[in-house]
Amino acid sequence: MDLQLDLLPMNAWLPHKTPAIIAGPCSAESEEQLLQTCLQLKELKVDALRAGIWKPRTRPNNFEGHGKVALPWVAAVKKEVKLPFTIEVATPEHVELALKYGVDILWIGARTTVNPFNVQALADALKGVDVPVMVKNPVNPDLALWLGAIERIYNAGVTKLAAIHRGFSSLQESKYRNAPTWQIPIELKRLFPNMPLICDPSHITGKRDMIAMVSQKALDLNYDGLMIETHIDPDNAWSDAKQQVTPSMLGNILANLKLRVASSDNAEFMNQLDELRKQIDGVDRELIEILASRMALVEKIGEYKKENNITIFQIDRWNEVFRTRPNWADKMGLSQDLIAEIYKLIHVESIRTQTEVMSKQDQKA
Ligand code: PEP
């Protein structure tokens, strides 16, 4: 990936403390519900307000948002509360209406990011329009789709951009509503280091009790902001009731977050960190040397297998490796899952190496 995005810093379009806090109800249910929630959020000094106007629901007959009827409520709340407001847009018509009613920031929802046709239609609608856009990750754990949506919007000329991590659906049983799969947003940040990254712990957890934990994890990973669904009466919310918090709960969550910084000017701390990193560099070198000697053995075995006409893939041997290594790891206090994942990769590489050995010898023969 060699595309470098020339983005404006988030402070240029959303002045904020760190982390930026965006809060508000899942859905705008009534002008009163929206106004009362937002007035309380103003007291908490959040940086921006959110609400769903058009709600993409997985199945019909759930509340799908009031649609454009709710846009004058947003305009009225903005006037009264004087904070930037963000809503979800899924079609060019939504973009046009949102801008007409003075919405400050648009976001693209997870069910839209999955579809390049829809994203391109939004990108076309955004050409020549100076409005910030936040792109939620797609529903499925596919980094390329997320990057693709960001690129389409960027190519339309939008440089006020952020990514929102709202978790990914998964078949596996999980305590999360949408598995965070942190490595995907981390990879996004590695590819686009200047892309502001916002965590949406509400849709990741689906449960209000877990929001503080996921928010803290996001801050520990140096995220730039949090988007947290907040409602004056969450239990009676028309959508996502279990994951919404009251403004006062939000106040508690925010008060208990530990802020960490990416670097320190404490020389003693930096020296020690440097020393530990040097030790890690040494260990990593040994780790790679050990992997290289393991691969050399694998190659040798490939040659023996070839000479003796034995298949590369030996299920019994693989089962034994896969059973024993996590056990060894467990005894050393390492995660069994980690070692199982590493051995899956090692096995794939072993098969690749041996296939190469065999085909080389075939060519000679
Ligand atoms: C939302 O933020 O209310 C929403 C619908 O989110 P997502 O697109 O992440 O499901």
Ligand code: MN
């Ligand atoms: Mn929601």
